[in-house]
């Protein structure tokens with residue numbers, strides 16, 4: 001650690017705290033990924049060449065090149081005057097978003113570095129460019145509060161989770177499209193209710209989410225190169241990833257009451273709205289969507305959330321009682337997940353041409 005973290009030693013105590021927060025491994029925190037880069041390098045996009053070239057041309061044109069810079073729209077932020085509970089949750093939101101953006105940057109950059117397939121290398125160089133900008137922009141906002149994350153330290157200190165390429169496609173496709181849906185839903189809400197815009201970064205979300213949309217398109221195309229990825233046993237994996245990603249988002253958002261209250265957003269409404277948009281978009285490539293209006297859906301998500309709260313309480317308690325509490329809460333969380341996972345899906349006819357434009 002001494003060799004890799006000189007900047008951390010120079011930094012203030014608070015910087016250490018947010019960097020530590022970003023480095024912490026929990027079920028809910030954004031992770032860093034690694035994969036079988038050689039297998040990914042063998043992807044052949046010739047079966048989708050025209051749509052692939054069109055998407056890459058769009059990325060090459062770099063429509064958001066000048067977007068991630070503070071300008072006159074960046075109003076002064078009164079960090080000291082901010083309600084402490086809101087400030088803590090907002091910083092947690094920014095750190096988690098910054099980590100997620102940077103996680104994409106690291107994975108995509110590594111793919112570009114290790115690959116030799118020109119199509120794949122070109123794609124991942126544009127995507128890592130975008131994610132570096134996103135992470136940097138959020139970190140600028142954190143820097144104003146004196147709590148920037150040490151991203152260089154993060155690349156070295158964070159644990160990397162290995163996912164087979166197909167799991168990277170499902171997880172990353174979903175996180176890009178969910179990212180789009182989250183950013184645009186907040187942007188549209190604040191457009192209608194500007195009195196709730198308590199920080200200028202939300203003004204940047206519209207153009208920002210279009211980058212995420214394009215990244216999601218790229219993964220949709222990659223999945224289109226091999227029909228096996230979305231059929232047979234892989235349908236169960238897709239369902240697993242959809243359920244895991246949606247329920248993680250639900251639990252994480254519900255831990256940020258003051259943040260959503262300040263935005264004037266009802267968390268259940270917001271999450272269902274993001275699921276609805278993501279599900280609609282994912283029809284471009286997935287042969288079904290989750291039934292988020294099923295009578296078991298919201299009750300099971302609420303039980304999952306309660307289980308996570310129970311696990312946190314048990315951890316704090318410690319000792320034998322804490323251990324028992326953790327086991328009980330873990331079992332309750334597992335049963336809630338099973339209840340979600342066994343809800344019948346809504347079948348979908350996947351179109352031949354997957355390409356979509358952002359429409360929300």
Ligand SMILES: [Fe+2]
Nearest residue numbers: 101131134212
């Ligand atoms: Fe991003």
Ligand SMILES: [Fe+2]
Nearest residue numbers: 104176212215
């Ligand atoms: Fe992205």
